[in-house]
Amino acid sequence: MAKRRTLSPARHTRRMTTAHAAATVTDNAEETPSTESQQVLALGSLLKEPKTDNQEVQHFRREIVADRKRMEALLDQRAQQAQEAETRRRSELASTIREALTTPNRNIEGEAPTFYGTIIAEHLSYVPVANVLASSSALLQEYERLDKVSTDMRDEQAGPxxxxxxxxxxxxxxxxxxxxxxxxxxxxxxxxxxxxxxxxxxxxxxxxxxxxxxxxxxxxxxxxxxxxxxxxxxxxxxxx
Known part of the structure; x- marks a missing residue:
């Protein structure tokens, strides 16, 4: 019979370590597919369920609606103030024009109208006043033209x-x-x-x-x- 070889302690320890490592790798390889499948299932469940709470969404929507109403009310207030200021300016302008067109020696009987809430272009004196202003402007332009012509003629001639x-x-x-x-x-x-x-x-x-x-x-x-x-x-x- 052949004699069995006796292994040294160092070689025996190295063989045991290699066997244990191989067994560990085999166990990890068997456990990896199961872990990946679990992660895929967990990801699907996370995608199906919303990440935020419904109460937070409702609270955010309520804040947006409240801010919108507040901004609309502010815009309406500013628009009303601008309309009132424009009406007041038109009334003052109409009153000033009426006072300028009134004869100085004749007093206005009764309360002086201010044309509150009216448009100056719809007033009866608007068209005549506009025509007078246009005619005055044309007259001034013609006077300036004639003055320029006379000045040029005076410069051209030596004597008067x-x-x-x-x-x-x-x-x-x-x-x-x-x-x-x-x-x-x-x-x-x-x-x-x-x-x-x-x-x-x-x-x-x-x-x-x-x-x-x-x-x-x-x-x-x-x-x-x-x-x-x-x-x-x-x-x-x-x-x-």
Missing amino acids: VTETWHQELQEAERQLQMGARVALRNVQKVLGVNVESIERIDTGGEGDGQDELNYELHKSLRYAERGVRRMVKGLPDDED
């Missing part, structure tokens, strides 16, 4: 406007007088009047303007001159 106008008037009068004298002299030449004696009388006269001819006389003289010339052209030539 009245002085320039008088000079132009005198120049036109002088030219008319010269034209009248020339026309009269031509007519007198055609009629055979002694022009030199008349010119001496004109230059040596008193110069009171009695010999000056008006426009109608000038026209008549021109027509007479034309007629005389035609008559002279129609006369036969004298033969010696």
Whole structure:
């Protein structure tokens, strides 16, 4: 028979430790599937059940409703205050306009109306006052335009406007007088009047303007001159 080998204490201890570790791993491997399945089941139950309490949700909803009502009441109060302030301003403006349009020397009989709760655009005096204001604005604009035109004309001219106008008037009068004298002299030449004696009388006269001819006389003289010339052209030539 073969002899059995006797193991040393160290080798025996190492073999026992290895066997125990293998048994432990085997037990853990058998327990792992069961633990994972339990976790999955617990997660499903947690997902099905709500995490918050119903009482907290109801309390939060009540707070939201109360805050909403409080904000709506505050907004209504502010809107009412703004409407009252606007009505008061309109009443004051209407009263001021009526006071301005009233004759100062005539007292208002009875209580002075303030047009409380009315719109100024619906008042009877609104349209006439608006038309007066528009006309006044247009009148001021036209005045400014004319003032600018007169200023530009004054800057362009060296002398005053009245002085320039008088000079132009005198120049036109002088030219008319010269034209009248020339026309009269031509007519007198055609009629055979002694022009030199008349010119001496004109230059040596008193110069009171009695010999000056008006426009109608000038026209008549021109027509007479034309007629005389035609008559002279129609006369036969004298033969010696």
